[in-house]
Amino acid sequence: xxxxxxxxxxxxxxxxxxxxxxxxxxxxxxxxxxxxxxxxxxxxxxxxxxxxxxxxxxxxxxxxxxxxxxxxxxxxxxxxxxxxxxxxxxxxxxxxxxxxxxxxxxxxxxx
Amino acid sequence: xxxxxxxxxxxxxxxxxxxxxxxxxxxxxxxxxxxxxxxxxxxxxxxxxxxxxxxxxxxxxxxxxxxxxxxxxxxxxxxxxxxxxxxxxxxxxxxxxxxxxxxxxxxxxxxxxx
Numbered sequence: 001x002x003x004x005x006x007x008x009x010x011x012x013x014x015x016x017x018x019x020x021x022x023x024x025x026x027x028x029x030x031x032x033x034x035x036x037x038x039x040x041x042x043x044x045x046x047x048x049x050x051x052x053x054x055x056x057x058x059x060x061x062x063x064x065x066x067x068x069x070x071x072x073x074x075x076x077x078x079x080x081x082x083x084x085x086x087x088x089x090x091x092x093x094x095x096x097x098x099x100x101x102x103x104x105x106x107x108x109x110x111x
Numbered sequence: 112x113x114x115x116x117x118x119x120x121x122x123x124x125x126x127x128x129x130x131x132x133x134x135x136x137x138x139x140x141x142x143x144x145x146x147x148x149x150x151x152x153x154x155x156x157x158x159x160x161x162x163x164x165x166x167x168x169x170x171x172x173x174x175x176x177x178x179x180x181x182x183x184x185x186x187x188x189x190x191x192x193x194x195x196x197x198x199x200x201x202x203x204x205x206x207x208x209x210x211x212x213x214x215x216x217x218x219x220x221x222x223x224x225x
Contacts, residue, residue: 004153034214043115043202043216044154089153091214098144098167099214101153 002027004092004102012108013080021075021105023090028071032093035064035075037086038104044089048075080109113137115217117203123223124193131189132220136205143186144214145178146202154202160186193224 003026013019023033032051036044048057048064050073056065063076073090087106091099116135124130136143141162146154157176158168162183175193180186190197200221204214 036214036216041221043117043218044204044214046213046215049213091153098156098159100156101146103151103153 002030002092002094002100004090004100006088006090006102006105008105009103010106010108012110014110015080015082017080017109018076018078019080019107021077021088021107023073023075023102025071025073025092025100027092027094028068029094030068030092031095033064033066033073034091034093034099035062035073036089036091038089039086047088077107080107082109082111085109115203115205115215117201117217117220119220120218121221121223123225125225126193126195128193129189129191130193130222131187132201132203132222134186134188134203134205134217136185136203137207137215140205140207140215141183142206142208143180144204144206145186145188146204148200148202148219149198157188190222193222195224198222198224 005024007022034049035047038044050057050066061078066073087104089104091101093099118133144159145157148154158178160180175191178188200219202219204216206212
């Protein structure tokens with residue numbers, strides 16, 4: 001059974017810092033991995049999708065990497081802004097099956 | 112593309128009552144998922160559809176829960192004889208293709224069982 005963990009559970013940084021969020025999964029036979037952002041009381045917004053054959057994906061100030069063999073992914077946020085404050089979740093996908101989510105990292109960027 | 116729409120946004124009910132939620136996916140998406148999320152946790156899978164076929168159902172989903180997707184368009188999730196432990200955010204998501212693509216989520220339905 002796939003298990004997904006995220007470290008740290010919460011993170012508070014001053015504006016402008018670069019930061020890294022971590023996601024680990026136990027079963028490396030994944031098809032893809034997605035990073036999501038969730039604002040309080042809202043649904044999830046997909047940020048980046050990495051297919052299992054890819055090593056990384058970039059969108060603006062966000063960069064996600066995937067090391068399937070070690071069961072790890074990182075989300076790098078450059079030059080953080082107060083508007084980046086949210087919970088960030090990763091989810092792993094398996095062929096023809098549902099996605100399994102981690103518990104999320106709650107990020108606060110202080111002005 | 113109007114996004115994934117969920118109704119109602121909030122539902123308050125008394126224990127023992129039945130509730131039904133609706134999800135309208137992005138029109139061209141053939142996959143539709145239901146997840147449940149409690150405070151501080153990631154979404155927990157409930158069930159998903161490929162067109163009108165229900166392909167997988169979580170073992171966590173008791174027989175009080177049922178979902179349908181008639182004609183492969185909108186979907187409904189019904190909870191019968193609600194319990195306080197059913198209080199959660201119920202999230203719907205859709206995707207195109209065979210499920211390898213990005214998931215698009217609705218804003219969710221917040222259920223409170225008193």
